[in-house]
Amino acid sequence: MTLAPTESPTSLRRDALESLSPPRRRRRPKVLLGLSLVVVAALALPLAFLLIEASGAGTSNVWHLIWRTLTATLLWNTVRLTVVVTVLCAIIGTLTAYCVERTDLPGRRVWAVLVVIPFAIPDFVVSFGWNSLFTWVAGFRGAVIVMTLAVYPLVYLPVAASLRGADPGQEEIARSLGATRVSTFFRVTLAQARRAILGGCLLVALVILAEYGAFEILGYQTFTTEIFSEFTVGFNTASACALSLVLVIFSIVVMMGESSLRGTGRVSRGGPGVQRVLTRQSLGRAKWPVVLAFSLLVLAALGVPVGSSIYWIFEGGAHDLVGESLLAAALHTAGYSAAAAALSTVMALPVALLVIRYPSRWHRLLTRTTFLVLAMPGLVVALALVYFSEQHADSFAYQTAPMLVVAYALMFFPLALVGVRASVARAPVALEEVAGSLGVKRLGVLLRVTLPLIAPGLGAAFCLVFLSCVTELTATLILIPNGVQTLATQFWAYQQNLSYGQAAPFALLIIAIAALPAYFLERFFDRRGVRSHDQPRPNVRVLSRSVTT
Amino acid sequence: MSELEIRGLQKSYGTQPVLRDFDLTVEQGSFVSILGPSGSGKTTLLRVIAGFERADHGSVSLHGEIVDDETHFVECQRRRVGYVPQEGNLFPHLSVERNVGFGLPRGERRGQRVSDLLEMVGLAGYAQRFPHQLSGGQQQRVALARGLAIDPDLVLLDEPFSSLDANMRASVRHDVRRILRDAGATAILVTHDQDEALSLADRVAIIRDGRIRQFATPTDLYAKPSSPELAGEFGDVNFLKGVIRGHDVDTPIGRLVLDDPSSLMNARDGASLLVLIRPEQIVLTSLASATASARVLHTEFYGHDAVVKLRANFDGTTTLVARTANAKKLPDHDSEVGVAVRGGVVAWLDESAS
Numbered sequence: 001m002t003l004a005p006t007e008s009p010t011s012l013r014r015d016a017l018e019s020l021s022p023p024r025r026r027r028r029p030k031v032l033l034g035l036s037l038v039v040v041a042a043l044a045l046p047l048a049f050l051l052i053e054a055s056g057a058g059t060s061n062v063w064h065l066i067w068r069t070l071t072a073t074l075l076w077n078t079v080r081l082t083v084v085v086t087v088l089c090a091i092i093g094t095l096t097a098y099c100v101e102r103t104d105l106p107g108r109r110v111w112a113v114l115v116v117i118p119f120a121i122p123d124f125v126v127s128f129g130w131n132s133l134f135t136w137v138a139g140f141r142g143a144v145i146v147m148t149l150a151v152y153p154l155v156y157l158p159v160a161a162s163l164r165g166a167d168p169g170q171e172e173i174a175r176s177l178g179a180t181r182v183s184t185f186f187r188v189t190l191a192q193a194r195r196a197i198l199g200g201c202l203l204v205a206l207v208i209l210a211e212y213g214a215f216e217i218l219g220y221q222t223f224t225t226e227i228f229s230e231f232t233v234g235f236n237t238a239s240a241c242a243l244s245l246v247l248v249i250f251s252i253v254v255m256m257g258e259s260s261l262r263g264t265g266r267v268s269r270g271g272p273g274v275q276r277v278l279t280r281q282s283l284g285r286a287k288w289p290v291v292l293a294f295s296l297l298v299l300a301a302l303g304v305p306v307g308s309s310i311y312w313i314f315e316g317g318a319h320d321l322v323g324e325s326l327l328a329a330a331l332h333t334a335g336y337s338a339a340a341a342a343l344s345t346v347m348a349l350p351v352a353l354l355v356i357r358y359p360s361r362w363h364r365l366l367t368r369t370t371f372l373v374l375a376m377p378g379l380v381v382a383l384a385l386v387y388f389s390e391q392h393a394d395s396f397a398y399q400t401a402p403m404l405v406v407a408y409a410l411m412f413f414p415l416a417l418v419g420v421r422a423s424v425a426r427a428p429v430a431l432e433e434v435a436g437s438l439g440v441k442r443l444g445v446l447l448r449v450t451l452p453l454i455a456p457g458l459g460a461a462f463c464l465v466f467l468s469c470v471t472e473l474t475a476t477l478i479l480i481p482n483g484v485q486t487l488a489t490q491f492w493a494y495q496q497n498l499s500y501g502q503a504a505p506f507a508l509l510i511i512a513i514a515a516l517p518a519y520f521l522e523r524f525f526d527r528r529g530v531r532s533h534d535q536p537r538p539n540v541r542v543l544s545r546s547v548t549t
Numbered sequence: 550m551s552e553l554e555i556r557g558l559q560k561s562y563g564t565q566p567v568l569r570d571f572d573l574t575v576e577q578g579s580f581v582s583i584l585g586p587s588g589s590g591k592t593t594l595l596r597v598i599a600g601f602e603r604a605d606h607g608s609v610s611l612h613g614e615i616v617d618d619e620t621h622f623v624e625c626q627r628r629r630v631g632y633v634p635q636e637g638n639l640f641p642h643l644s645v646e647r648n649v650g651f652g653l654p655r656g657e658r659r660g661q662r663v664s665d666l667l668e669m670v671g672l673a674g675y676a677q678r679f680p681h682q683l684s685g686g687q688q689q690r691v692a693l694a695r696g697l698a699i700d701p702d703l704v705l706l707d708e709p710f711s712s713l714d715a716n717m718r719a720s721v722r723h724d725v726r727r728i729l730r731d732a733g734a735t736a737i738l739v740t741h742d743q744d745e746a747l748s749l750a751d752r753v754a755i756i757r758d759g760r761i762r763q764f765a766t767p768t769d770l771y772a773k774p775s776s777p778e779l780a781g782e783f784g785d786v787n788f789l790k791g792v793i794r795g796h797d798v799d800t801p802i803g804r805l806v807l808d809d810p811s812s813l814m815n816a817r818d819g820a821s822l823l824v825l826i827r828p829e830q831i832v833l834t835s836l837a838s839a840t841a842s843a844r845v846l847h848t849e850f851y852g853h854d855a856v857v858k859l860r861a862n863f864d865g866t867t868t869l870v871a872r873t874a875n876a877k878k879l880p881d882h883d884s885e886v887g888v889a890v891r892g893g894v895v896a897w898l899d900e901s902a903s
Contacts (some may be wrong), residue, residue, distance in 0.1 A: 428638065434695075436601075436624070437599050437600070437630055438698070438699050439652045439699050440626065529704065
């Protein structure tokens with residue numbers, strides 16, 4: 001024994017009690033913290049540059065730039081569209097999710113897939129589909145129709161997931177306490193889905209604030225379209241950056257509004273494994289009207305864009321030019337998107353590990369700052385990178401492939417983080433501890449235990465970012481390397497020339513490529529909610545339950 | 550040298566103290582049980598010993614080397630402590646063989662050592678199976694083999710049998726005991742199951758509210774409990790009031806011999822005591838030869854022994870429980886019998902009397 005106490009053990013003990021020295025801390029892995037800080041710093045770059053440039057230009061100058069271009073029309077256009085579409089999406093997304101998850105709607109499994117597919121269709125393709133067929137779909141009316149149809153899945157997906165996860169027994173109890181069906185829906189079901197609805201609305205609002213392509217087609221002016229034309233038509237980077245600051249502030253206000261409404265309530269369940277068998281609400285006489293409504297929704301959101309693309313292929317003519325460029329553009333799209341998805345997922349890993357495995361207030365704050373990127377429209381990220389490369393790196397990076405990949409990775413980092421973080425949280429920490437106690441070093445534990453366990457989450461994060469990159473237009477238009485075309489930019493070029501017949505195959509290919517990861521995603525998220533059929537999962541669930549007890 | 554030595558250990562989660570003033574010494578090669586209800590700090594103790602958590606205060610030494618105190622902290626990777634978690638926690642993505650070989654150097658992961666271990670836990674034919682294809686007991690044994698594979702100096706078992714059903718529990722329990730003894734490992738078993746603790750361990754530590762109440766062999770826990778409450782937890786009890794007289798104690802059923810008078814050294818002659826008499830110490834005699842008598846309330850016959858419930862005549866209210874082995878004839882209901890006490894008794898100062 002090397003311990004040779006000079007005092008009696010009891011007095012030592014009393015000292016320890018009375019001095020109340022702070023508890024000893026376990027060593028926080030410096031590598032993990034270092035990597036996370038690098039990632040967070042990279043994500044802060046766009047905002048930092050906007051601020052630096054704005055302050056460099058001088059406050060009065062910035063105000064001047066903003067006031068010169070900012071008109072009441074622009075503000076009014078942006079705000080009313082954001083509000084109307086967000087409300088419509090909340091209603092449509094919530095009602096469809098409720099019907100699919102909680103009622104005896106005929107053909108639920110088919111509808112569950114069909115109503116999600118529009119998620120994979122870029123907003124500008126929906127816009128093109130409607131506008132090219134029906135010229136009256138334009139302006140404010142057109143923007144409301146198109147954006148609602150394009151983005152309601154952003155509400156549907158989280159609400160469906162939360163309804164699937166929430167305890168249906170609560171509804172039965174509410175009914176048994178005398179609440180009517182309608183009041184049960186409002187007081188229990190909606191309450192269960194509240195956070196999911198708000199989260200979905202936040203995404204919808206942010207998407208609308210950032211949208212460029214769809215509004216350009218519809219001839220509807222918002223902040224983002226104005227910034228874009230300041231930059232590309234007027235070549236006025238300074239005023240584009242100044243306006244971008246206003247846009248970012250807008251987005252941050254929306255995010256703060258959402259978090260203040262979200263509250264702290266949680267959807268709780270009875271306990272592990274006590275989920276009651278779901279008795280579905282009967283739609284009764286409303287059954288066929290509801291089916292009709294679903295059919296119309298799918299027709300409008302899915303049928304029109306796809307149908308109109310096919311129509312233009314046959315009507316437009318001049319197909320012979322397209323074939324080769326189609327393949328080249330598809331390869332570029334896939335290549336950039338895959339690289340960005342991989343980069344984003346790798347970036348998310350240290351941040352997710354840090355916040356889940358070493359939870360502390362400071363780590364949570366660090367993670368939360370990364371979500372500020374959500375408030376940075378792709379246009380702003382692209383402009384910031386352009387500005388940065390012009391000012392500080394000369395022509396080294398502007399309009400090169402790595403620049404585009406980095407822009408994608410930064411823009412969609414929050415999506416990757418959500419996927420990775422969820423899977424790290426579900427991977428039982430006990431397994432990592434056991435591995436450690438067996439003498440395996442930290443890196444070995446990461447490679448041999450953690451990564452295999454969270455592989456599905458990494459895959460989901462990859463798919464989510466990949467899908468978003470494939471359908472991205474705004475930043476791509478600005479950062480695409482000279483002489484290179486992706487599916488989106490080539491579509492855009494043809495569409496701008498009104499060569500609908502040549503644009504249409506690009507639109508269809510975008511949908512096809514984006515639908516693939518969307519399918520995998522649907523399966524991944526479905527697995528989370530519902531008991532799966534494959535063997536290893538229940539075991540993992542038991543393991544993870546043992547960690548929480 | 551002791552395998553494990555814990556001095557003045559304190560551990561809190563937030564403001565909630567979990568372990569306080571905790572001392573424990575475990576000798577090499579012994580099997581120690583930590584027995585306590587859930588929430589008493591058992592699992593936290595194991596996590597501190599394994600190095601998953603750091604102690605707030607105090608020290609932990611393994612094999613004479615300090616692994617956790619104010620200045621030192623040895624990571625779990627370097628402690629050579631085998632940890633067998635509550636539900637096995639096998640790696641779900643690895644086969645049985647790869648689970649067992651997980652902690653071995655790369656070259657040995659599929660070698661003889663792994664198959665030897667699998668044989669030892671009786672799962673020789675299961676190397677290529679995956680955890681979800683095993684029963685709970687099999688998973689538990691794989692977890693044990695995995696923990697033993699790194700040839701640990703100390704094995705920690707965190708309620709390893711609680712997830713098994715009752716039939717399987719007894720057999721897996723004794724398999725584990727045998728395997729650990731064969732391996733010559735020092736082991737600490739955490740459990741809330743009294744039978745498990747008493748039947749497996751060389752020594753049992755009773756833990757309540759983060760403190761050790763008694764650390765003794767299973768027989769001493771029964772024969773010399775440290776407090777009346779603990780006495781009541783291990784077997785049936787009769788408590789009588791008494792008065793100390795030198796090395797003896799006067800009770801309503803006669804003068805009894807104290808087992809361990811030194812524990813009452815501070816008691817002055819004539820002090821009130823609470824006396825513990827185990828049911829098997831009470832002997833039923835004929836009325837004529839007895840110093841005390843009682844009336845039979847009822848009898849329960851179990852074959853190998855019988856329990857007789859009595860009402861003592863000295864005050865007409867105290868009930869006594871007697872257990873007699875090989876009873877050829879049980880006293881009749883409501884009859885009067887003589888009562889005597891066999892062997893020495895344990896007693897404590899009666900705080901309620903003064």
